[in-house]
Amino acid sequence: MTNSFDAIVVGAGVVGASCAHYLVEAGLSVAVVDRGSVAAGTTGAGEGNILVSDKEPGPELDLALLSQRLWTELIDVIGPAIELEPKGGLAVGYEQHTFDHLRAFATEQAACGVVATPVTGADLLELEPNLNPEAAGGVFYPQDMQTQPMLAAAHLIARGVRMGRITLHTNANVVAIPRDARGAVTGVETTTQTLQAPLVVNAAGTWGGEIAALAGVNVPILPRRGFILVTEPLPVIVNRKVYSAEYVANVASDDAALQTAAVVEGTHSGTILIGASRERVGFDRTLDWTVVQRLAQQALQLFPRLAQASLLRTYGGFRPYCPDHLPVIGPDARVPGLMHACGHEGAGVGLSAATGFLIAQAAIGVSPLLSLAPFAAERFDAHHVAVVHA
Amino acid sequence: MPIMWRSFMPNLPVNSVHIRIDGNDVAVRPGISVAAALLTEGYRSWRTTRGQQQPRGIFCGIGACFDCLVILNGQPNVRACMTTVEPGDEIATQEGTGHV
Amino acid sequence: MSDQRDIIIIGAGAAGMNAAYVAAEPGLAVTVVDANPCPGGQYHRRGALEQRYRPSGCSDENRWARVEILSGQQVYAVNSMPDTGHVLVRMRGDERHPHEIGILRARALIVTTGAMDRQLAIPGWQLPGVMAGGGAQSLIKGSGVLPGQRTLVTGTGPFLLAVAASIVQAGGEVAAVIEANAPAGLARHTRKMFPAAVAKTAEAARFAGILARHRVPYLTRRRVTRIAAGAVDTQGRACVSEATVQRIDSQWQPKPGTEQRFDVDCVTLGFGFTAQLDLLLQLGCAITDAPDGGLAVLVDERQATSRPSVFAAGETTGIGGVDLASVEGRVAGLHAAAELTGRAPATALVKSLHRQRRHLHGFATALALAFPVPTQWVNDQPGETIVCRCEEITLGDIRSARDDLGATDPRSIKLLTRAGMGWCQGRMCSFSVEGICGRQANVAAQAASASRPVSVPVPLGAIARDENVMRESAQ
Numbered sequence: 001m002t003n004s005f006d007a008i009v010v011g012a013g014v015v016g017a018s019c020a021h022y023l024v025e026a027g028l029s030v031a032v033v034d035r036g037s038v039a040a041g042t043t044g045a046g047e048g049n050i051l052v053s054d055k056e057p058g059p060e061l062d063l064a065l066l067s068q069r070l071w072t073e074l075i076d077v078i079g080p081a082i083e084l085e086p087k088g089g090l091a092v093g094y095e096q097h098t099f100d101h102l103r104a105f106a107t108e109q110a111a112c113g114v115v116a117t118p119v120t121g122a123d124l125l126e127l128e129p130n131l132n133p134e135a136a137g138g139v140f141y142p143q144d145m146q147t148q149p150m151l152a153a154a155h156l157i158a159r160g161v162r163m164g165r166i167t168l169h170t171n172a173n174v175v176a177i178p179r180d181a182r183g184a185v186t187g188v189e190t191t192t193q194t195l196q197a198p199l200v201v202n203a204a205g206t207w208g209g210e211i212a213a214l215a216g217v218n219v220p221i222l223p224r225r226g227f228i229l230v231t232e233p234l235p236v237i238v239n240r241k242v243y244s245a246e247y248v249a250n251v252a253s254d255d256a257a258l259q260t261a262a263v264v265e266g267t268h269s270g271t272i273l274i275g276a277s278r279e280r281v282g283f284d285r286t287l288d289w290t291v292v293q294r295l296a297q298q299a300l301q302l303f304p305r306l307a308q309a310s311l312l313r314t315y316g317g318f319r320p321y322c323p324d325h326l327p328v329i330g331p332d333a334r335v336p337g338l339m340h341a342c343g344h345e346g347a348g349v350g351l352s353a354a355t356g357f358l359i360a361q362a363a364i365g366v367s368p369l370l371s372l373a374p375f376a377a378e379r380f381d382a383h384h385v386a387v388v389h390a
Numbered sequence: 391m392p393i394m395w396r397s398f399m400p401n402l403p404v405n406s407v408h409i410r411i412d413g414n415d416v417a418v419r420p421g422i423s424v425a426a427a428l429l430t431e432g433y434r435s436w437r438t439t440r441g442q443q444q445p446r447g448i449f450c451g452i453g454a455c456f457d458c459l460v461i462l463n464g465q466p467n468v469r470a471c472m473t474t475v476e477p478g479d480e481i482a483t484q485e486g487t488g489h490v
Numbered sequence: 491m492s493d494q495r496d497i498i499i500i501g502a503g504a505a506g507m508n509a510a511y512v513a514a515e516p517g518l519a520v521t522v523v524d525a526n527p528c529p530g531g532q533y534h535r536r537g538a539l540e541q542r543y544r545p546s547g548c549s550d551e552n553r554w555a556r557v558e559i560l561s562g563q564q565v566y567a568v569n570s571m572p573d574t575g576h577v578l579v580r581m582r583g584d585e586r587h588p589h590e591i592g593i594l595r596a597r598a599l600i601v602t603t604g605a606m607d608r609q610l611a612i613p614g615w616q617l618p619g620v621m622a623g624g625g626a627q628s629l630i631k632g633s634g635v636l637p638g639q640r641t642l643v644t645g646t647g648p649f650l651l652a653v654a655a656s657i658v659q660a661g662g663e664v665a666a667v668i669e670a671n672a673p674a675g676l677a678r679h680t681r682k683m684f685p686a687a688v689a690k691t692a693e694a695a696r697f698a699g700i701l702a703r704h705r706v707p708y709l710t711r712r713r714v715t716r717i718a719a720g721a722v723d724t725q726g727r728a729c730v731s732e733a734t735v736q737r738i739d740s741q742w743q744p745k746p747g748t749e750q751r752f753d754v755d756c757v758t759l760g761f762g763f764t765a766q767l768d769l770l771l772q773l774g775c776a777i778t779d780a781p782d783g784g785l786a787v788l789v790d791e792r793q794a795t796s797r798p799s800v801f802a803a804g805e806t807t808g809i810g811g812v813d814l815a816s817v818e819g820r821v822a823g824l825h826a827a828a829e830l831t832g833r834a835p836a837t838a839l840v841k842s843l844h845r846q847r848r849h850l851h852g853f854a855t856a857l858a859l860a861f862p863v864p865t866q867w868v869n870d871q872p873g874e875t876i877v878c879r880c881e882e883i884t885l886g887d888i889r890s891a892r893d894d895l896g897a898t899d900p901r902s903i904k905l906l907t908r909a910g911m912g913w914c915q916g917r918m919c920s921f922s923v924e925g926i927c928g929r930q931a932n933v934a935a936q937a938a939s940a941s942r943p944v945s946v947p948v949p950l951g952a953i954a955r956d957e958n959v960m961r962e963s964a965q
Contacts, residue, residue, distance in 0.1 A: 036899075037898055037899050037901070038895065038896045038897065038906075039902070039906070040901065040902060040905075044902075044905045151906060154891075154895035154896060154906055157896065158894055158895050158896065161896075168896050229950075230911075231950065232467065233440055233912075234487055270440060271911075286569065286774070287943045289580065290959060293953055293956060296950045296951075296953040297954040300950060300951065300954050306950050306951075307949065307950060307951025307954070308950075308951060309949065309950050310588070310947035310948060310949050311944055311947060311948050311949070311950055312912075312913065312947050313911075313915060313942065313943060314944060315943075419634070420539055421538035421539035421540075421633070422537070423632060425629070426632070426635040429635050429637075432723055432724030432725070433724065433725055434618035434619050434723035434727065434730075435723065435725075435728075435729065439882055441881070442882050444616065445617075445618050445727040445728055445729075446618060446879075448621060448629070448637075449616075449622060449625060449879070449918075450622045450624070450625045450917075450918070451621060451624065451625020451627075451629055452532060452622075452624060452628055453946075454766075454917045455622075455879065455914045455917065456880065457880075457914075459913070463586075465586075467947075469585050471629075472584065472585050473585040474527045476586075483725075
């Protein structure tokens with residue numbers, strides 16, 4: 001077996017899997033290396049959101065819109081096993097003023113290509129018959145989708161493996177990223193072997209900062225903790241991805257303190273997932289029952305019927321985020337051969353398709369469909385001067 | 391052939407607890423579990439799974455496996471092995487998630 | 491009533507009740523919380539109307555008067571308060587009252603949550619009429635009802651004898667006891683044994699005598715390889731009618747041509763026990779591997795865990811049986827009380843308990859070594875074998891996640907197949923999944939699959955309304 005590849009992707013989460021997939025599509029041979037198993041990090045702790053609805057106009061929304069299109073194509077490539085559901089999202093405002101905010105926000109988004117339809121009264125209840133009828137109104141986002149992120153990552157990689165284009169190395173911790181005389185990366189060293197490639201993609205999620213450091217550069221990735229509640233299996237009582245208006249504010253927020261805003265959705269298996277909490281508490285995994293209670297309260301406000309449903313389990317994870325809440329995507333100008341695809345915070349599943357696509361474009365020297373400037377790793381360097389594109 | 395369930399304890403109180411199982415009036419001994427009551431009435435299973443609609447009854451017997459779920463007084467997903475019968479209980483076999 | 495207690499003991503089995511009795515020093519508020527309708531645990535399980543359980547040597551009712559016992563209360567979570575060092579015990583009511591939520595604070599906690607039968611997936615093990623060995627016993631002890639008319643008792647370990655004896659003594663028929671190991675192994679391991687072994691061996695001999703009187707065959711180096719449902723119950727639903735037993739090699743692989751059919755309406759399964767560590771894992775207590783291939787909480791001489799003021803006794807510290815659990819419970823109770831009163835327990839008593847514990851522990855280790863449980867054979871069964879009972883995930887599903895999707899550890903298998911994500915949260919299938927993964931999972935990986943942040947389901951409405959949490963967060 002050869003140890004030499006066109007590209008090495010560090011991280012077998014959904015972002016790494018998507019990078020590997022599009023690199024293969026671009027004709028490259030790829031090794032995927034992960035310290036654990038497939039989808040064992042933040043991907044395995046996610047809800048599988050593919051959302052445009054929670055993004056304000058800007059580079060992340062552009063990325064989300066591209067990703068949304070790519071995901072619709074991916075389902076044809078990898079098939080129904082990834083449980084991709086184009087179910088649409090519904091943002092709900094209880095009070096008239098929060099609904100007004102939602103509508104105004106939707107108008108801004110619509111100008112950027114987001115399909116957003118305000119709904120009230122009977123139309124709202126037709127979309128979600130079990131929704132609290134007291135809600136003032138909502139905005140329906142038909143482009144929002146959901147997938148089972150672990151299956152998505154696993155199937156993307158498995159397809160490449162079957163084609164003989166991806167070699168998967170799990171339980172392989174990257175300990176060094178060697179560089180040649182001119183400073184370019186030559187591959188990675190894991191605890192067990194040395195893999196060679198002229199291109200190394202850092203898709204290590206929460207550990208992206210450590211991988212960058214091995215290559216000698218700074219990429220500030222920090223963890224933002226989140227818990228998700230899982231109910232007993234139920235008949236379908238939630239059709240869409242339904243969330244309260246506060247969710248959008250929290251996603252964009254820079255606050256370190258605990259924030260919760262209910263995101264409620266059903267899954268293929270019948271369980272209902274209730275997110276989402278956001279806290280900056282380092283890597284502490286201890287379950288906080290204050291968080292559980294607040295999520296339960298907010299979920300019940302949306303769907304009073306859930307009061308009778310039992311909480312079976314919770315799971316938690318750490319969203320990898322950058323100080324400006326934008327991901328790091330593309331070649332690192334400081335280290336030839338190094339690319340980043342990390343720091344997607346809570347949007348990694350949704351943004352993974354576009355991220356992988358743009359990484360593959362950069363890898364073969366095609367001019368990217370979206371400008372990578374807002375996602376440049378060097379933006380965090382003190383001396384970095386942003387290049388303003390016309 | 392119906393399966394007869396034997397009880398061994400001598401000096402046990404007579405079947406003095408009147409309950410209903412799937413709408414039928416039955417009398418069972420006081421102090422026994424809902425699972426035991428179902429077994430003595432000839433039930434080997436009292437729920438079906440939500441995926442394959444397969445019959446399930448009591449398995450672990452100590453509240454850990456959640457296989458013996460049943461509808462008790464309208465409340466679904468009650469562990470029959472962990473619950474003592476009470477007079478007037480309405481026990482109903484459960485299908486799928488137990489919820490409508 | 492105040493929610494403050496000095497010592498809270500979770501579990502009213504032999505370990506918990508012994509702990510409560512010795513910890514109930516004057517001036518200490520001691521509370522036992524237990525999920526079952528009445529105290530006794532699995533070994534001393536009794537009917538709801540029978541005489542209450544008092545461990546032997548615990549007859550001073552003045553002492554019991556100081557012990558508060560909360561039965562039918564299921565602890566779903568525990569956590570320690572970083573500021574005060576108190577442990578918060580969150581519990582809900584029984585199956586009739588799941589919405590009734592309560593919270594207690596303890597200065598010291600003793601976790602005696604016991605164990606459950608350890609299971610391995612076999613074709614047909616999900617059929618009505620198949621029961622855990624301990625489950626069959628609990629039916630008999632708790633309700634006086636037999637699990638079937640004619641039962642095949644299978645698995646491994648001396649507990650099979652106890653299950654079979656319970657059945658025949660209750661008037662049931664045992665078609666045979668099918669032991670996967672060879673009992674001669676026990677003699678080898680317990681030769682020049684400890685005094686404690688004598689009583690246990692005598693108990694086993696007594697069970698063997700009962701079975702001999704009832705002419706119950708005791709067949710070794712065999713296991714059940716298939717259970718089939720060719721009968722229906724009074725409701726017309728399929729249930730067990732026969733089981734196939736085969737001779738096996740040392741890795742429990744069946745030998746072709748040795749099939750033996752038993753017409754039975756009940757099959758019990760038991761491959762040792764799994765300690766219920768949910769609450770200890772929630773607290774972050776250090777976990778270690780036990781000689782039986784399972785996990786146990788790490789405790790010191792005082793039965794103290796790695797977390798301050800958290801003690802553990804009984805099966806949570808390693809499967810050891812009721813006598814060891816009783817002794818450990820006493821040690822834990824003495825030291826938990828000593829920690830709060832500042833008065834050291836009597837040295838002679840402590841020494842004597844430690845000596846008993848050492849002997850019983852040695853015997854338990856010998857038993858574990860005499861009845862090993864290989865698991866890789868689980869992988870070599872038909873693909874349609876149900877592994878995860880709750881989500882109906884088959885062996886074929888799991889093999890495909892392992893071989894096609896790169897899931898090499900139990901957690902990935904769970905994430906990719908849903909095995910272990912259902913109502914039981916992997917309690918029934920995790921041992922099988924580890925076997926299918928093909929290599930002995932390390933302690934951390936095993937602990938990860940045994941980790942359950944919510945140890946019993948709680949209605950969301952109850953959590954949302956829980957004023958205790960609101961008070962907590964206001965502080």
